[in-house]
Amino acid sequence: MSTVWFIPTLPLAGALVNILLGDRIGRRAHWVAVPTVAGSFLAACAVFTRAWDGGSFTSRLFPWIVAGRFEAWVVAFVDPLTCVMLLVVTGVGALIHLYSVGYMHGDPGYARYFAYLNLFVFSMTMLVIAGDFLLLYVFWEAVGLCSYLLIGFWYTRPAATQAGKKAFIVNRVGDFGFGLGVMWLWTVLGTLEYGAVFKGAETLAPATATGIALLLFMGACGKSAQLPLHTWLPDAMEGPTPVSALIHAATMVTAGVYMVARSHALFERSGTALEVVLWVGTATALFAATVGLVQPDIKRVLAYSTVSQLGYMFAAIGLGAYAAAIFHLVTHAFFKALLFLGAGSVIHGLGGEQDLRKMGGLSSRMMTTTITTTVGGLGLAGVPGLAGFFSKDEILAAAFHSGHLVVWGLLLLGAFLTAFYTSRLLFLAFYSDPRMSREAAHHVHESPSVMTLPLWVLAVLTVVAGLAVGIPSERGTRLARFLEPVFPLHGESPDGSIAYTLLILSVIVVAAGFAVAWFVYLASPVRADTIGRPRTAFGALLLNAYYVDRLYDAIIVRPLFGLATFLAERFDLGGIDRAVNGLGAAVVGWAAATRRLQTGYVVNYALTMLAGAVLVVAFLLSR
């Protein structure tokens, strides 16, 4: 058995312990949960050293389903891409587990929380190491389940349970497509193992490849909250903030990006599918960024920002810049987790307040949080030197060099918007004058060190990640070279002068966004009642996220609900139930009648036999 199996089994064991013995463990649940994930991270490091030179290996655990021609194994496939994902999932996962010790302190569901969180890490790592589309699909659903459980963690709040349901249902829409895609794959290729599938992809007819790839992408749209299935992610902010950081920013929502990147052979075979991915990603990036401009809730700003950044990753995949997509995935995991944890620290310090209108001036009271969150924000905005700058620039450069100038323009506009809403968030929360009540202001406090330690670590990662692996060179970034066995580098590096021009351009754009936000929110004192209150129709449109929710409600949810009500109350009770009960009564009546036929007289029996014999012979003779 390979070391790789320790990575999922440790958190699984932790989850089982906390589920089964949670009542007894109670407040000490983190002593189970945190070390298991940390151990998982160490195991991931060990696996990483094996794949250091770009090698890959497959580890088969046991045959899971064998039925006729169909065979599915519990099989792991480890290559550089797997390693990168594993390190991010277990590394960020471990930090967020640690942070949760402080954030969830005193919650009545403490053990349950850590059980779910461990279960999530188990599912997510299994999703990443799965070497087979069926196994991938199973854990794709499993992370969805964990997400559902954790969004609705505070199940006494109606909004939380609603949001959990919404996340689950919207994801089901995408997963339906994903499931169909997997089945289709099996139908045409007769196997679901990665190696065989990607080899077989070259033999597929382009139309078939397009169909399969688009169905798979449908699943990715659901999981990674891309248009038109993005609506669940902002609502998912009802869950505890560390959950938002881990699941709805750093890891689970990037599963779609990972899956599509992993299946790039299928998407490339199609071409059309890549084009669709590109445009969906670009549209989402811009769409979500505009909505993020005006949200008054600190977590919703970050949620829309996540949707937008995922759009960047998909755009990169659509451009064929897979390594850039994964690079952005990694840096985003760092700075977005940091931002969420910072926001969580703010919410914690304010006793649960997440409204930007009631914040302000926190920099003096929450020094660590302010510094680290600002680093995260600058990383997201793409300030030169920080992680987001390098990764976003890779994507923009890929768009420019591949000739998709419209996409490049739109993504550049997105970068401007990103810089704006990030600066707005930072200014409103930390740097403008305090707007909370005197009572609330009195209680503001810095979070305990168990929470600030992860903030510092993530802040350091945000600063160094780009410099360490992301500096572009003649042959791509260091990360791209590491991922070369998975995503072959093609084409020579573009001309240096153009690259510098692009770089300077994007710096200017970021600076512009920053400046506008400074002008609006910091240069003059902000009045709380002007934030989150639309002054124009366009503002209202943005604040309501283009009314997509209301649109879905009107054209999908309500008609379906009406139909369901009709079926349940009229058709089922009045039609089916009555028919079934009637049929039952009829059969019982019939049975009573046949009982009377059985008279007990031998003569009757013999006569029946005789009649039967005559009929049998007559039937045979008549043929």
Next chain:
Amino acid sequence: MTDLVMPPVLLGPLLPTLLVLGAGALVLLLDLSPRPQGKEVLGAVALAGIVGALLATLARWGKSGRAFHDMVVLDNFALFVNVVICYAAALSLLLSVDYVRRSRAESGEYYALVLFTTAGMMLLAAAGDLVVLFLALELMSLSLYVLAGLFTQALASSEASMKYFILGAFASSFMLYGIALTYGATGTTNLDRIAAAVAGRSHDPLFVIGMGLLLVGFGFKTSSVPFHMWVPDVYQGAPTCVTALIATGSKAAAFGALIRVLTVALRGAQPDWTALLWIVAVLTMTVGNVAAIAQSNLKRMLAYSSIAHAGYMLVGLVAGGMSGGGSVLFYLLTYTFTTAGAFGVVTLCERARAEAVEVGDYAGLAERHPVLAAALALFLLSLIGVPPLAGFVGKFYVFGAAVRAGYLWLTVVAVLNSALAAYYYLRVVVYMYMRQPEGAPVTYAPSLAGALALVVALVGIVALGVVPAPFVDLAQAAVAPLVR
């Protein structure tokens, strides 16, 4: 006039049958011995005879043997049916030992008759000639008529025996007439040669009438509608351990012979008998299941249930071919374990010094005898066809064969019938687990042998349900030489 040539006497293919017959003779002899001894010895001898036959059968697997001018054909098919029969007889014997003594009906003849009827069944499955087939049928039936009337004191038992005898004789006469007409049409009673003689002229009226009457005879033995009316009365009146044998062993033997006659002798008329059996199957399943709903007596309900199961097996016959025939053989195996087990629980339950046979008697059984109740529940669930028990797999293969052969509607009827059947089986479970007993509670009549029988049957239904594949393969391999 040709000279009569004595065929060489080859006893090998008769070995299993002979072992059983020998044990029967030994039982009679021991019973006569002047020294008074427990009747358990006789039971043990009888069981030893059956086990010996089972071992001899297993030892001959794969070695096809023919004897007496092809009158006896001990091929894999016969061997497979033999295995089923041996299980049925062994389970029935195990259930008998204490039950018969409790009913004060124990005698040497009882065990001898069980062995003789078993010998008849085994010969029936191996009959390669209509004459041997008839002889075997009578050997089996006559012994069963007597066994059914074993409780000479009980009116119901005597009545059952009488009805069984009269109607059975009636059915035998149909069959004999059918054999005579077939001989008239083809000039032979050998199954292979009948097929050769009929080839190309399967619409000869003489032959068609003969075939029809043969099928009437088989219809009686397999309890197919409309030749089923004896079943509930006999199953109810006969001692339960005998009922178990009639329901399993005799049915298995009759189906074995029917499959052989249909696929070997009547091969040429397959479209005709398929059409007939299609109708009979639908009638048998439906009448069996619907009538079972109205029953309050457990033995009577199981009787109708066994009619319904005959209907499912006819579905497999209609499907035909290796998969159809194989599925019927496998079904026989699963059905034998399940039904013998269900009747076995009945033999162990007493209420107020009498057999507990009303469904109401089983109210609250789960509280007083949880193991017994769980066992009966499992047997009933297997009869319904709930995975992972044997009954499910049996139905799965029969219905699967029918679908593959293109009999979709027949399968639909069969599946609907299975759904219907759940009602009356589950009613017993509901009584056992969810009702409070009224009046004197059911007591368990302790019996080591009976418990052993239940354990064997339980292991059988679980093992066949969980790993069916090797047994299904064996069943299909057994049918293969017949269908060619």
